[in-house]
Amino acid sequence: MSSTQSSTRGVSGTDRKRPGLRKKERRNLRAALLFISPWLVGAVVFTLWPIFYSGYLSFTDYDVINDPEFIGLDNYRRLMEDPKVRSALWNTTFYTVILVPLQILFSLALAMLLNEAGRAAGFFRTAFYLPNMTPPVAVGIMLLLLFNGNNGLINEVLGFFGVNGPNWTTDQDWVKPALIMMSLWSVGSTVIILLAALRNVPAEMYDQAKVDGANFWHRTTRITVPMVSGTIFFLVVVNTIAGFQTFTEAYTAFFGTDYANEGALFYAIYLFQQAFEFLQMGYASALAWLLFVIIMAITAVQFVVSKRLVYYEGEQK
Missing domain, CATH: 1.20.5 (Single alpha-helices involved in coiled-coils or other helix-helix interfaces)
Incomplete structure (x- = not known):
């Protein structure tokens, strides 16, 4: 009880x-x-x-002025038949596939140098990040000044070494390489992120590798890259998405005036033209959703591949 x-x-x-x-x-x-x-x-x-x-x-015919008119899948049928969509997708894919690996390699090299810079690392960290503060419109204008085929600084330097530089801004085959090189100028944020990852790699691992006789290449490929692979994967995903959405620099340089170079017609530029120049907002919405599906598919593939390539500290292998 x-x-x-x-x-x-x-x-x-x-x-x-x-x-x-x-x-x-x-x-x-x-x-x-x-x-x-x-x-x-x-x-x-x-x-x-x-x-x-x-x-x-995306299922309507909408010109911003009049009310949307439902037209079903006509916009999606149109974009499947539009040759400029294929051209813009090719330009964007080529730009992204070449740029992203170069960004990672270039940034990782700079981050590794900064990691050994000692007290001077703070100054160089700021110097590398400053280009990210430059407005994209200014970068687009600077591209025309640097890569001008007649009197641009790049061709002047090449001419000093006896190399006849190409017409970067007028030749469709050289427009995208010029844009890629200009994009490498602003890798400061990627460098800072990789530097933070490198600072978390235990120094004892490098010391042990040196004792075992590992050279610089072996230490980089067997220790550095695996230990920062999670950060590299993050940067690959983010930079890939940014690459497919590239707009401002190319539009300022090649579409902000009467002159237009089809080699620089990126997908986001074509989408912008349809929406705000031709006022075909329904068709532009269909283009936007196609881009969304493409980015989601690529990101999903990257996540699947990362399960075999990315190492996370604390994982049981």
């Missing part, structure tokens, strides 16, 4: 505490929702709603 009474008192005591705990939890939940409400409102109004509305517009 006594044990029954004590257990009853224990249960009743717990029950008496629960309303207070629940009230505190509700109060904390309301406070949390209040603090994140600006972000929630912004995400719904400026992100989720435009995404879903563009999906609806």
Whole structure:
């Protein structure tokens, strides 16, 4: 009888505490929702709603002035037959496939140098990041000045060594290489991220490798790259997405004036032209959703491949 009474008192005591705990939890939940409400409102109004509305517009004929007219899958049939879509996709894919590996290799090399720079690392870290502060429009204009086929600085330097430089800005075969080289100028953010990853690699691993007789190449391929592979994977995904969305520099250099070079017609530029120059917002929405599907598919493949190539500290192999 006594044990029954004590257990009853224990249960009743717990029950008496629960309303207070629940009230505190509700109060904390309301406070949390209040603090994140600006972000929630912004995400719904400026992100989720435009995404879903563009999906609806992709099935309509909409010129911004008149009301949208539902036309079914006509926009998607049109983009499958549009030769400029294929050309823009090719230009964008070529640019991204070449640029992203070069960005990673160049940034990793600079980050490894900075990792050995000692006290001077702070200065060089700032110097490497400064190009990222340059407005993309200025970068596009600078591209025309540096890569001008007649009197550009790049061809002047090549001419000093007896090399006849190409017409970077007028020859369609050389436009994308010029844009790739200009994009390598602003790898500062990638360098900083890789440098932070390198600082987390245990120094004891390098010391042990040196004792075992490993040279620089072996230390780099067997220690450095595997230990920062998670960061490299992140940068590959982010830079690939950014590459497929390249717009400002190429548009400023080749489409901001009456002169247009089809070799620099990237997918985002063609999408912009359809939406804001020709006011074919329905067709532009279909183009945007095609780009979304392509980026999602590429990212999914990257995640699948990463399971075999990326090492995370603490994993059981």
